[in-house]
Amino acid sequence: MNIMNNILITGNQGYIGPALVAILKEQYPSSTVTGLDTGFFESRPTIQRAYPQILPDYQMVGDVRQLDASVLSGFDAVIHLAAISNDPMGETFSDVTKQINLEASKDLARRAKMSGVKRFVFASSCSVYGASDDNAFVNEESPLVPVTTYAKSKVLMEKYLSSLASPDFQVVCLRFATACGASSRLRLDLVLNDFVYTALTSNKIKILSDGSPWRPLIDTQDMSRALIWACYKYSDSALPFLAVNVGRNDNNFRISELAECVASQLPRTQIVLNKDASPDKRSYKVDFNRFKQLAGADVPQMCITQSISQLIDCIEPMLSQGGGTQMNDYKRLHILKGLIEAKHLDSCLYWNRSPAV
Numbered sequence: 001m002n003i004m005n006n007i008l009i010t011g012n013q014g015y016i017g018p019a020l021v022a023i024l025k026e027q028y029p030s031s032t033v034t035g036l037d038t039g040f041f042e043s044r045p046t047i048q049r050a051y052p053q054i055l056p057d058y059q060m061v062g063d064v065r066q067l068d069a070s071v072l073s074g075f076d077a078v079i080h081l082a083a084i085s086n087d088p089m090g091e092t093f094s095d096v097t098k099q100i101n102l103e104a105s106k107d108l109a110r111r112a113k114m115s116g117v118k119r120f121v122f123a124s125s126c127s128v129y130g131a132s133d134d135n136a137f138v139n140e141e142s143p144l145v146p147v148t149t150y151a152k153s154k155v156l157m158e159k160y161l162s163s164l165a166s167p168d169f170q171v172v173c174l175r176f177a178t179a180c181g182a183s184s185r186l187r188l189d190l191v192l193n194d195f196v197y198t199a200l201t202s203n204k205i206k207i208l209s210d211g212s213p214w215r216p217l218i219d220t221q222d223m224s225r226a227l228i229w230a231c232y233k234y235s236d237s238a239l240p241f242l243a244v245n246v247g248r249n250d251n252n253f254r255i256s257e258l259a260e261c262v263a264s265q266l267p268r269t270q271i272v273l274n275k276d277a278s279p280d281k282r283s284y285k286v287d288f289n290r291f292k293q294l295a296g297a298d299v300p301q302m303c304i305t306q307s308i309s310q311l312i313d314c315i316e317p318m319l320s321q322g323g324g325t326q327m328n329d330y331k332r333l334h335i336l337k338g339l340i341e342a343k344h345l346d347s348c349l350y351w352n353r354s355p356a357v
Helices: 015-025 088-090 094-114 149-164 190-203 220-231 257-266 289-298 305-321 330-341
Strands: 004-009 031-035 058-061 077-080 119-125 170-176 179-182 206-207 214-219 240-247 252-254 270-273
Touching: 015 031, 015 149, 015 206, 015 220, 031 119, 031 289, 077 094, 077 220, 088 094, 088 149, 088 330, 094 119, 094 149, 119 149, 119 220, 119 252, 170 220, 179 190, 179 220, 179 305, 190 206, 190 305, 206 257, 214 220, 214 305, 220 240, 220 289, 240 289, 252 330, 257 305, 257 330
Parallel strands: 004 031, 004 077, 031 058, 077 119, 119 170, 170 240, 179 214, 206 270
Antiparallel strands: 214 252
């Protein structure tokens, strides 16, 4: 097992970060965890009573595009989550996505290596596969055919990291399935979370496509456990660079099937398909067997039914409280546009004021 006493998590105030910090502090209480975040979404916590936050030992506020090299001194590992983190945001802020997800991330990794960091864990995505044959599984040897700015940034970053990796600077790229599940910083711009929220508030799920595209799903808790595995447990000095799909084979669903899973737990739900919609090019059915072989007991545990149940438990108290119930309040693109309109951020997503922490 790797000895990692000092861990830096970038983007820790996003959707995945709170679960990651909580599980990491539980499993490795002697580790010192430092968060680094811009604070874009700091003001959007989910109801605290239901999902209390476990904070890192130290919190830094900063933009990965503007980091001083000294910030990375003394860390054993970096878990890099900070990114413009879905396709709609990536297309709306395409230049910024390239700056943050690629150029600044490359600089972060390079500086981490120069500072003596031993392990760099990168949150990549199965979206790197783009589009695949309708019923064929893709695996780590399949062609990478990203179709969005976000996915392209992940492919290029993986390529750079593979050139930077060495026995003294091991890199693990986790190609995550589509994120879902409860969080103390909930997102409703993710497909399963969207479906649960709209089913609860309107008894209806409107699918914008014909429902046929494939998506693999992974819960926030399982993403967190995989990141911790990559940081602490994976070790192969002969293979300093690893890129691996992370998810469960039985969590591959067509979008229409995903809606049916939600409706099975919320039976009054009506599913509406848009049969006239243009085909969604983003469709991939992913093989996760390699991660299963590598991670053993650390493979994802949460089935889709459990994720849906926890989402219901997370969202229902928010609705009953009568506040913070607008869906757009939990959509990242809407939040960023609101900060720009209020002149807190400029068009390149730099702060015009100091963020609240």
